[in-house]
Amino acid sequence: MKKVAIVGANGQVGTELVLRMTEIPGITIVPIVRSESGSAFLRSHNVSCRHGTMTNRDEARELLADCDTILNLAHADSYIAKKRAVNTSVQLAINAAASPNSKIVFASTQMVYAPELPVRIPGTYGAEKLILEKKAARHARRMGKEFFVLRLGHVLGDFQAITRKIVREIESGPVPLVHGGAGPSNTTFVASLADALVRITSERVEAGTYDLLTSPQWSWARVYDFYADQEHLPLTIVPTPGPPTVASRMRSGVVGFATETVLKQRVRERLAFAMRWLPQGANEQLYARYQIRRASSEIAALNPAPVSVIEPWRAIGRNPIAVADPITSLAAFPLSEVRVAQSLEAEHRELP
DSSP: OEEEEEETTTSHHHHHHHHHSTTOTTEEEEEEESSTTTTHHHHHTTOOOEEOOTTSHHHHHHHHTTOSEEEEOOOOOTTSHHHHHHHHHHHHHHHHHSOTTOEEEEEEEGGGGOTTSSSOOOOHHHHHHHHHHHHHHHHHHHTTOEEEEEEEOEEESTTOHHHHHHHHHHHHSOEEEEGGGTSBOOEEEHHHHHHHHHHHHTTOSOSEEEEEOOSSOOBHHHHHHHHHHHTTOOOOEEEEOOOOOHHHHHHTOHHHHHHHHHHSHHHHHHHGGGGGGSOHHHHHHHHHHHHHHHHHHHHHTSSOSOOOSOOOOOOOOSSBOOOOOHHHHHHHSOOOHHHHHHHHHHHHHHOO
């Protein structure tokens, strides 16, 4: 019996992944959560969990020593230096604690490609993930251990926030999608992540860095159509034009182009990466201001004209991992309707 450990099993992705993988023949899932309070939901579904912190290498060794595959889903917001240090220490502790024959899987992101820009200049999240990918891979090689990177896209699944937003958009009426949703979605189903983990555990994948996206690539129209069909809802898509190109902005004048560009959230996001080299106090002050401005923008946008949650990314995914198509993966790793209903009820109880 193979054991697959999920570090950070109480997050959105981790919770759904664990519940989809609890009945796989020949595999035992080992959810790892920092505290018993964090594992309450999983334990309420009769899922046994291990508790402890990965930043303590002795403790990490006790938690992981008997596991054949270890997936790290844990991530702390990395704007502040001490949180970046936690992300690094967790992954390096996993590398050190894993048994010699185990396989280590690091969950990264398609944001390393800066998919929202025509050039590859990642924002803070993508840049930090990319740095940790490289650092952890070098560390694992020095220790002679198999190391995998799975770069996830927009994660879809019954417990995922983006899925709930998509369903709410469909329920609300016509859905505005750039170019009618014809562009690539760059999405990842949690069930596909389960498929990838099973394949890695069964030694059908060589160590390396992979892009985990829908295969074949789904368009956004296909994603919305899938959820409309699943929820038995009518779907009307309203095509909208894409964002202005760099060339069109420049035609409006250099000053106008520069002003508009600097004020864009995505540019501020990249400038924020420079905060990593500032002293701790200055770093935290700037981060606090950034969060206040971001919260103010989100509050101001609570009642805008209908705009889809989907931002048109360019097609990405240079080295895909071989997994089944999403429909096959969803059937192979089903999620109990009772569990989904309980999750949605809990979400509604939290709403004001």
